[in-house]
Amino acid sequence: MDQRVVPRHTPVRARVRTIGPVGMDAQVGPARPYDVAAVRAHFPALDRGTVHFDGPAGTQVPAACVAAVAEHLERWNSNSTQGAPFRDTPAAARTNALIERIHAAAADFVGASDPAECVVGANMTTLAFAMTRRIGRALRPGDELLLSPLDHDANIAPWLLLAEERSLRVRWLPPSLPRCTLDASSVVETIGPRTRVVSLGLASNAVGTLVDGQAVAAIAAAAHASGAIVWVDAVHAAAHVPLDVRALDVDVLLWSAYKVYGPHLGLCWVRRGILDVLPAQNVRWPAPAGPHRLETGTPAYELFAGLEATVGYLRWLGRTFGEPAGGLPPERGEIVAALEAIRRYEADLASRLLARLAAIPGCRVLGLADPADVGRRCPTVALTIEGRTPAAVADECCRRGFAVWSGEFASFELMRRLGLQGSGVVRVGIAHYNTAAEVDALAETLADVAAAAPDG
Ligand SMILES: Cc1ncc(COP(=O)(O)O)c(C=O)c1O
Known part of the structure; x- marks a missing residue:
């Protein structure tokens, strides 16, 4: 890739303790035992009669x-007046400050x-289409994109479109099937002299497998050595493991x-040296700076306010049930502590569910089915x-009050490789507000369904 887009890579050492495989191996004890009732008290929707296993959606x-x-x-409803030559109303001043705070909270999160x-931006898909087009301006015919077939199509379709438009070559990273995992050495072997982008998801939204953080860092080192950038879809992983762009060393x-x-x-998040040289593809505002160059149109500022409150909630969770993350400022440390507490709690529920499913005749779990593998998913x-x-x-699950979804979940490449295109799978998404009793009740429902007469 053009050196203007990928500046000579200088690895940044993680300033925090290494969080290993995206923090999943943290063995620190909680400050106070995790109290799911206290967690659930924050979520009004959980009282409305539906058991939510639809978090991945x-x-x-x-x-x-x-x-x-x-x-x-x-x-406080007002558009932003950042940089305007007139006095701000109180609402505009509030919106301007909120914009800055939400960027800071996003940085703390990753x-x-x-x-x-x-x-x-509006959502990951919109951002992915926009950012791939900007990156694509620096790519030449014959340059190579490495994509992961484990991914949601929002992390595939934008690259395929770009490849078609700019005559780029697409190659697929080799997952290990049927486990649905991606290991570092096979990815590193796939990187070639024309590789300019290595794109992968941290976790599969369809089957839940994770690419561990050390593998990502190893892939990033190899990609950078060949002049390629590493692009990561963390949409599914973000609710379940702490993210650390510096430890992952991605772009x-x-x-x-x-x-x-x-x-x-x-x-x-875009590494600064890359972000600064990406073409803006925006209206010709007089010199908007930094990320604002790449943010098009007027966003839903009220959602910025909502996100800020959610980050506040996560920080409460980290303070209350997490282990203080040494050496980190509270804005970051409490988020890491929250995600580590969530990870520990969810791992228990996941192994409970996997053990229950293993006992249901005719039930097949895709990907990592062994409860012993919860650390990898x-x-x-x-x-x-x-x-x-x-x-x-x-x-049938929905009829009995469980929000459980079925389908391909836009993981079309993976479903095709598993021979499940069209029909897909049933997906149970555990979140940190679910309980062991909910998991047991769902397992009983699935056992009933399995025992009932087959579909005609
Ligand atoms: C792993 C993954 N990537 C990308 C997306 C697309 O995200 P968005 O809905 O924000 O466009 C999803 C949505 O389900 C997802 O699960």
Whole structure:
């Protein structure tokens, strides 16, 4: 890739303790035992009669998020006047300050030192299409993109379109099937002299497998040595493991607030040296700086307020149930502590669910099915039941009050490789507000469904 887009790579040493495989191995003890009732008290939607196992499609939000959105619209509704030559109204001043705070919160969430590296957008898909087009301006015919077939199509389709437009070559990273994992050495072997982008997801939104943080860092080292950038879709991982762009040493990382107890917003961290040289593709505002160059149109500022409140909730969770993360400022440390507490709690629920599913005749878990493998996966479990279509199983679960989805979840490449295109799987997405009793009740429902007459 053009050196203007990929400046000579200087590895940045993680300033924090190494969080290993994206923090998943943290063995620190909690400050106070995790209290799921106290967690659930923050989520008004959990009292409405539905058991939510649909977090991978979007989690529920804490009351503070709802209140902040409403308050912003009621009291502070104004467009931004950043850089305008006239006096701000109180609402405009509030919006301007909120914009800055939300970029800082995004940086804290992914462990970036510079809020100006964070671009806020409508959702991950929109950001991915926009950012790939900007990066694509520096690519030449014959340059190579390495894509992961484990990914959501939002992390594939934008690259395929770009490849078609600019005559780029697409190659697929080799996953290990049927485990649905990606290991560093096979990815590193795939990187060639014409590789300019290595794109992968940190976790599969369909089957829940994670690419561990050390593998990502090893892939990044090899990619950088060949002059390629590493682009990571962290949308699914973001709700389940702490993210640390410096430890991962990647160049671009995208996530969505609404998968992490926030409102419908997408976010994208871009390494500063790259962000500064990306073409703006924006209206010709007089000299907007940093990430604002890449943020098009007027965003939903009320959702910024909601996201800020969600981050406040996560920080409460980290302070209350997490182990203080040594050497980190509280804005970052409490988020890391929260995600580590979430990870420990969810791992217990995931192994409980996997053990229950293993006892159901005809139930097949896709990917990592062994409870002993919870450290290598998110608590998102994909399954099929012999003789029943995934749609019929999900339908019956929904009828009994469990929000459980079926389908391909836009993981088309993976489903095709698993021979499940079209029908897909049943997906159970555990979140940090679910309980062991909910997991048991769902397992009983699935056992009933498995025992019932097959679909005609
Ligand atoms: C792993 C993954 N990547 C990307 C996306 C697309 O995100 P968004 O809905 O913010 O466009 C999703 C949505 O489900 C996802 O799960």
